[in-house]
Amino acid sequence: MRPDNEVLIVGAGFGGIGAAIEFASLGIDDVAIVEREDDLGGTWHVNHYPGLAVDIASVTYSYSFEPNPFWSRLFAPGPELKRYAEHVAEKYDLTRRMEFGTSVTGARWDDESGLWTVSTADGATRTCRYLVTATGFLSQPSTPDFPGxxxxxxxxxxxxxxxxxxxxxxxxxxxxxxxxxxxxxxxxxxxxxxxxxxxxxxxxxxxxxIDFPIPRAVQRLFARIPATQRAVRLVNTSLLEMLMVFGVLHFxxxxxxxxxxxxxxxxxxxxxxxxxxxxxxxxxxxDLGCKRPTFxxxxxxxxxxxxxxxxxxxxxxxxxxxxxxxxxxxxxxxxxxxATGFDLWDTNFPAFEIVGRDQLSLGAWWRESRFQAYQGITMPRYPNLLSLNSPYSYSGLSYFTTIEGQMRHIGRLFGELRRRGASTFEVTGEANDAFLDEVTDHLADSVFYLGNCAGSHSYYFNHQGEAALLRPNATLTTLRAMDTFPLDDYRFH
CATH class of the missing domain: 3.50.50.60 (FAD/NAD(P)-binding domain)
Structure with a gap:
C-alpha cells in the first residue's frame, strides 16, 4: 500500500526540524511535519514570558552544522531562538512541509500493510511508513489543582x-x-x-x-571566520560536559x-x-545535580x-x-x-497513544515494565517508530547534543534500510535489554542514586523512582554510539 506520507514527523520544534533535515540529506523527500501549535519553534514559540532566555550559552545551544554568528548575547533571549528556528526551517526548505494547528491523538501500527495510521483531533486519519515523534520533553504544562x-x-x-x-x-x-x-x-x-x-x-x-552582549566586531569575526565560533563552542561545550559528567554522572x-x-x-x-x-x-x-541547576x-x-x-x-x-x-x-x-513547570511522566511518555505490534500500548508497556528505549530512540514491537523524546535519550546539558546524536542514528539506520532494500526496521528485544542494562549500570555511579536527592521533586525521576531521562554517557561517547551501533541490533524486512 502507498501511504499518505513516507515519513510523518509530529512536532515542529528543534527536534522535528533536525530529523527532517536528516531525512532530506538521505534523499527522502516525502516528509510531512504536523504541529499542534500555530507556528514552528516548539518551546521557543509557546513560551514568551518576561525574562525568557536560554540557560545554555547560545554558541552551544544551536545546531553545530548551522551556526548563528549574530547572537546578541552569550545567553540569547527567547525571541532570538524563535527567529533562529524560522531561519533554519526556511534555509532547509522545511516550512512548506509543515502543517500547523494539527493535534495528533493516536497512532496504530498495522502489520499487514506495514504502515502507521495516525489519528488527529479533527477526526481525520492519515498513514505513513515511518513515524517520528518529536513532541519535546517540556511540552505538557503541569497545572496544580489547589482547593478553590x-x-x-x-x-x-x-x-x-x-x-x-x-x-x-x-x-x-x-x-x-x-x-x-x-x-x-x-x-x-x-x-x-x-x-x-x-x-x-x-x-x-x-x-x-556569566552573560554579556556579544560585540558587533565579534559577530563579524564569527561570520567571516567560522572556525573562531567553533572554537568558542568547543570551549563552552567542554565546560558543560565537565559539569554534567563529573558533577552528576560520576558522582x-x-x-x-x-x-x-x-x-x-x-x-x-x-x-x-x-x-x-x-x-x-x-x-x-x-545535592547539586538532583534536579537541573540554573544560572x-x-x-x-x-x-x-x-x-x-x-x-x-x-x-x-x-x-x-x-x-x-x-x-x-x-x-x-x-x-x-x-510557574509550575511541565508534566513529563504522566502525559508526555508518550504524548499521545501509540499502539504497536500485538496491540501493545507504548504508555502501558513503559509503566507496567520499565521506561526504556534502545539508544533513546527505538523500542521493540514498535516497527518504523522513532521516538525522539524517550527514556535515556537526553544527552549532555544542551538539547542539541541529543538532537544531533539522533540525526546520526537515523542516518545510519536508514542507510542500512536502503542497502538491504528493506522497508521495515525493528530493534530486537535482546539489544534493547542490553542497552537498558548498560545505562542502568552506568547510572549507579550518578548523583541520582548515590547523592541525597530526597525532597528535590526533580523531573529527572519517574514515579518508580528511576532517573530514566538522561543518557549516562559523555557527549563524544553518545555521538560515537549513534554512528556505530551494531546494525544487527535491528531486524530488517
Missing amino acids: MDTFTGTVLHTAAWDDSVDLTGRRVAVIGTGATAVQLIPEAAEVAAELTVFQRTPIWVVPK RQARLGNKAGALLARAHLRAQVSDADLRRRLTPHY SNSYFRAYTRPNVTLETDGIGRIEPDAVVTGDGRRIEIDTLVL
Missing part, C-alpha cells in the same frame, strides 16, 4: 501560556514555583509588581550567570567536584542575600526587595482574591502566576 482554584476571580497566567496583554506593573502578584522558569521570571516581576509573593516548595541551586568518582559546585552556589547566595533566615530558606537540602545574577537579589516575600509554608487553598497559606494566613492578590 476555580473560584479565583483575578488573572491567572501559566508561564507556558503567557498573555502578552497582561502588564504586571502595580499588581499584587503571587508566583507558584521556583524552578528554572521562575528563576528567569521572578526578577522581572519584582521590578514592576506592587507586591510579589513567591510560593516555594523546593529551593533550587543557582550559580552565577561516586568526583564527589568533591560536586561539593565544589554546591559551595559556589552557596557563595553566590551569600553574596546577594545578607539575611541568614532568608538564605536558609533559599538553600536546597538535596542567574538577579534571582536571589530579587528576594531582598521590600515588595517581595518568600513563602515556604505551602498553600492551603485559593480564594477569589487571595492565597491562604498552609498555616492559615491570608495573602490578598489580583494575579496568580503558575
Whole structure:
C-alpha cells in the first residue's frame, strides 16, 4: 500500500526540524511535519514570558552544522531562538512541509500493510511508513489543582501560556514555583509588581550567570571566520560536559567536584542575600545535580526587595482574591502566576497513544515494565517508530547534543534500510535489554542514586523512582554510539 506520507514527523520544534533535515540529506523527500501549535519553534514559540532566555550559552545551544554568528548575547533571549528556528526551517526548505494547528491523538501500527495510521483531533486519519515523534520533553504544562482554584476571580497566567496583554506593573502578584522558569521570571516581576509573593516548595541551586552582549566586531569575526565560533563552542561545550559528567554522572568518582559546585552556589547566595533566615530558606537540602541547576545574577537579589516575600509554608487553598497559606494566613492578590513547570511522566511518555505490534500500548508497556528505549530512540514491537523524546535519550546539558546524536542514528539506520532494500526496521528485544542494562549500570555511579536527592521533586525521576531521562554517557561517547551501533541490533524486512 502507498501511504499518505513516507515519513510523518509530529512536532515542529528543534527536534522535528533536525530529523527532517536528516531525512532530506538521505534523499527522502516525502516528509510531512504536523504541529499542534500555530507556528514552528516548539518551546521557543509557546513560551514568551518576561525574562525568557536560554540557560545554555547560545554558541552551544544551536545546531553545530548551522551556526548563528549574530547572537546578541552569550545567553540569547527567547525571541532570538524563535527567529533562529524560522531561519533554519526556511534555509532547509522545511516550512512548506509543515502543517500547523494539527493535534495528533493516536497512532496504530498495522502489520499487514506495514504502515502507521495516525489519528488527529479533527477526526481525520492519515498513514505513513515511518513515524517520528518529536513532541519535546517540556511540552505538557503541569497545572496544580489547589482547593478553590476555580473560584479565583483575578488573572491567572501559566508561564507556558503567557498573555502578552497582561502588564504586571502595580499588581499584587503571587508566583507558584521556583524552578528554572521562575528563576528567569521572578526578577522581572519584582521590578514592576506592587507586591510579589513567591510560593516555594523546593529551593533550587543557582550559580552565577556569566552573560554579556556579544560585540558587533565579534559577530563579524564569527561570520567571516567560522572556525573562531567553533572554537568558542568547543570551549563552552567542554565546560558543560565537565559539569554534567563529573558533577552528576560520576558522582561516586568526583564527589568533591560536586561539593565544589554546591559551595559556589552557596557563595553566590551569600553574596546577594545578607539575611541568614532568608538564605536558609533559599538553600536546597538535596545535592547539586538532583534536579537541573540554573544560572542567574538577579534571582536571589530579587528576594531582598521590600515588595517581595518568600513563602515556604505551602498553600492551603485559593480564594477569589487571595492565597491562604498552609498555616492559615491570608495573602490578598489580583494575579496568580503558575510557574509550575511541565508534566513529563504522566502525559508526555508518550504524548499521545501509540499502539504497536500485538496491540501493545507504548504508555502501558513503559509503566507496567520499565521506561526504556534502545539508544533513546527505538523500542521493540514498535516497527518504523522513532521516538525522539524517550527514556535515556537526553544527552549532555544542551538539547542539541541529543538532537544531533539522533540525526546520526537515523542516518545510519536508514542507510542500512536502503542497502538491504528493506522497508521495515525493528530493534530486537535482546539489544534493547542490553542497552537498558548498560545505562542502568552506568547510572549507579550518578548523583541520582548515590547523592541525597530526597525532597528535590526533580523531573529527572519517574514515579518508580528511576532517573530514566538522561543518557549516562559523555557527549563524544553518545555521538560515537549513534554512528556505530551494531546494525544487527535491528531486524530488517
